[in-house]
Amino acid sequence: MGFRDVDRHTFYAGKPQPSAESSGSYETIDPSNGKPVCKINNSSTKSVDAAIQSAQAAFPAWSSTPPIERARILQKAVALLREHNDALARVETLDTGKPFSETSTVDIVTGADVLEYFANLVASGGLNGESFRLRPTASVYTAKEPLGVCAGIGAWNYPIQIALWKSAPCLSAGNCMVYKPSEFTPLHAEYLADIYKKAGLPDGVFNVVYGAADVGGHLTKHPAIAKVSFTGQVSTGKKVAGAAAGEMKYVTMELGGKSPLIVLPDAQVEQAVDVAMMANFFSTGQVCTNGTRVFVPRAMKKDFEAVLLEKVKFVRAGDLFDMDTNFGPLSSKAHYEKVVQYVRHGIETDKATLLCGGPGQPSGLSAELKQGYWVQPTVFTDCTDDMKIVREEIFGPVMTVLTYDTVDEAVERANKTELGLAAGVVGRDIDLCHGVIAKLEAGITWINTWGESPAEMAVGGWKKSGVGVENGRRGLEAWVRNKSTLVEMGGSVPTVFSKL
Numbered sequence: 001m002g003f004r005d006v007d008r009h010t011f012y013a014g015k016p017q018p019s020a021e022s023s024g025s026y027e028t029i030d031p032s033n034g035k036p037v038c039k040i041n042n043s044s045t046k047s048v049d050a051a052i053q054s055a056q057a058a059f060p061a062w063s064s065t066p067p068i069e070r071a072r073i074l075q076k077a078v079a080l081l082r083e084h085n086d087a088l089a090r091v092e093t094l095d096t097g098k099p100f101s102e103t104s105t106v107d108i109v110t111g112a113d114v115l116e117y118f119a120n121l122v123a124s125g126g127l128n129g130e131s132f133r134l135r136p137t138a139s140v141y142t143a144k145e146p147l148g149v150c151a152g153i154g155a156w157n158y159p160i161q162i163a164l165w166k167s168a169p170c171l172s173a174g175n176c177m178v179y180k181p182s183e184f185t186p187l188h189a190e191y192l193a194d195i196y197k198k199a200g201l202p203d204g205v206f207n208v209v210y211g212a213a214d215v216g217g218h219l220t221k222h223p224a225i226a227k228v229s230f231t232g233q234v235s236t237g238k239k240v241a242g243a244a245a246g247e248m249k250y251v252t253m254e255l256g257g258k259s260p261l262i263v264l265p266d267a268q269v270e271q272a273v274d275v276a277m278m279a280n281f282f283s284t285g286q287v288c289t290n291g292t293r294v295f296v297p298r299a300m301k302k303d304f305e306a307v308l309l310e311k312v313k314f315v316r317a318g319d320l321f322d323m324d325t326n327f328g329p330l331s332s333k334a335h336y337e338k339v340v341q342y343v344r345h346g347i348e349t350d351k352a353t354l355l356c357g358g359p360g361q362p363s364g365l366s367a368e369l370k371q372g373y374w375v376q377p378t379v380f381t382d383c384t385d386d387m388k389i390v391r392e393e394i395f396g397p398v399m400t401v402l403t404y405d406t407v408d409e410a411v412e413r414a415n416k417t418e419l420g421l422a423a424g425v426v427g428r429d430i431d432l433c434h435g436v437i438a439k440l441e442a443g444i445t446w447i448n449t450w451g452e453s454p455a456e457m458a459v460g461g462w463k464k465s466g467v468g469v470e471n472g473r474r475g476l477e478a479w480v481r482n483k484s485t486l487v488e489m490g491g492s493v494p495t496v497f498s499k500l
C-alpha cells in the first residue's frame, strides 16, 4: 500500500462513488510545506443520503451476524492495519504534519489496539446480557442490542485513531457507520474503508462522506442516524448535541480541554519537566488532553524553569521523515494563524513572561519547510488564572506556568474552569498524589505520567469537555441499547381484570 494521489469520493456500498452532481471540491495541503496533496470531492446531500441508505441496507445482516464472526473479520482488519503500519503512518504524516517518528509508533498502533480490544471483547461475551429469577415463577433477561446506523464525526488531530476509536466499538457491537473525517485531514478514511473491505467487512457497514460543517450537520439531523459520536471543539459539540437531541439520538461528545498539571512540592524537578513537556509539546500541542496549565510550587519555580529551558532544546523540528524529528508544524494555515494570535496575545495583552519560543518559526528549517505552518514550542511564565492564554484552549505547543503556595490552593485554581477533560499530578508521596487526583474535576487523570490512553482505559471528559466515554468496557456500552424481557412461567397472569 502506497500513498495514492487520486481524487477522493464518497465511499459507500463498498467502493468510492463519483457523483454526477458536484458539491465542490478542494485540495488537501501538506502542512509541512504548504503544497497541495490531492483533491477531495465534497459529498453532496444526495451522496450522504446514499451512504446512509447503504448502511441501512447492510444493518440487518451485520447486526444478526454472531459477535464471534464479526470479531473474526475485524481481527483481519487489525492484522492489515499492522501490516501496513508504515504506509498508513506516511499518509498521516503527509496529512497532519506529525513526524513519522510519532505516526509510525502511535497513531495506527493505538487505533489497531482498540479494534483488537473491542473485537476480542465481543467475541468473549462483552455483549452478553444478564438474567435473574425475579420470583419462583418469573425471570428477567436482558439483551444488548445495536443501535442501527451511526455517524462518526472526527477532528483533525488524530485522524485514523479517531476513526478507529469510533468505528471499532460501533461495528463490533453490530452497528453500521457513516464516518465524516475533518475536511483538514481526510486522507486516512478511504484507506481504512479499503482495509475493512479487504478484511471481509460486508459492503455498506462502513461508509465515508467528505465535507465540512454542512455535511456534518446533515448527518447529525438525519432521521435514519441513531447515534452521533463526535470529536471536536466544545462550541461545535454544543451544536451537534443540540441537533441530535432534537431527534432523540444517542450522543458521545469528546470535546476540548484546558487541563491542569499540578507539580507537587516533593516532585523531582527532572520528572516534572519531562511530564510537562509531554503534556504540552507532543503532537505539537495538538492533543485534546494537553496539560497546558502547569502549576508549580513557588519555591520550585526557578529550578523548574531552568531544567525546562535545557530540555526544550531536545525539541527537534525538521524533515518529518527523519526519525530524529520529534516536532512538526501545525496542521493547517487557519490553525497556525489562530495559535500565533494566541502567542501574540500572551506577549502583548496578557503580558505574561515569555520564557522561550514566541510567534516565529523554529530555527534550522529548509527553504521548502519554511513555507509550512511551523511554530516554536513556547513557554509563558508568571501567568495568572485570568489571562486569556490560561483560560482558553489554544491547541498548540503553548505551555503556561502558574505558581502556587499551597496544594489546596492549586487544586482549587485547577478546578476553576468549565472544562474537565484531563488532569494530572507529579509527586513522590503517592498518598498525596491520589488525594489530589480525587479532588480534581476531570474524566482522564494521570499520576507521574501524561497522555497514555490504552484501549482498556475508558476516557471521556467531565463538565463541558464531553458526554460519555470511549474505550474500555464502558466504551462498548455506548453503542448498544438495552432490551429487558420479563418471562412469567406460572401460568397465571397478574391482572386486576378478574371476575369478582
Ligand code: NDP
Pocket: 153, 154, 155, 156, 157, 158, 180, 181, 182, 183, 184, 211, 212, 213, 214, 215, 216, 217, 218, 220, 231, 232, 233, 234, 236, 237, 239, 240, 253, 254, 255, 256, 257, 287, 288, 289, 393, 395, 421, 461, 465, 466
Ligand atoms: P471542530 O469542532 O471544528 O470540528 C470537528 C468535526 O466536526 C469536523 O469534522 C468538522 O468538520 C465537523 N463539524 C463542524 N461543524 C459541524 C456541525 N455544525 N455539525 C456537524 N459537524 C460539524 O474541531 P476540530 O476539528 O478543530 O478539532 C479540534 C478540537 O477537537 C479541539 O477542541 C480538541 O480539544 C478536540 N478534540 C477532543 C478530543 C477528545 O477525545 N476529547 C480528541 C481530539 C480532539 P470540518 O472540520 O471538516 O469543517
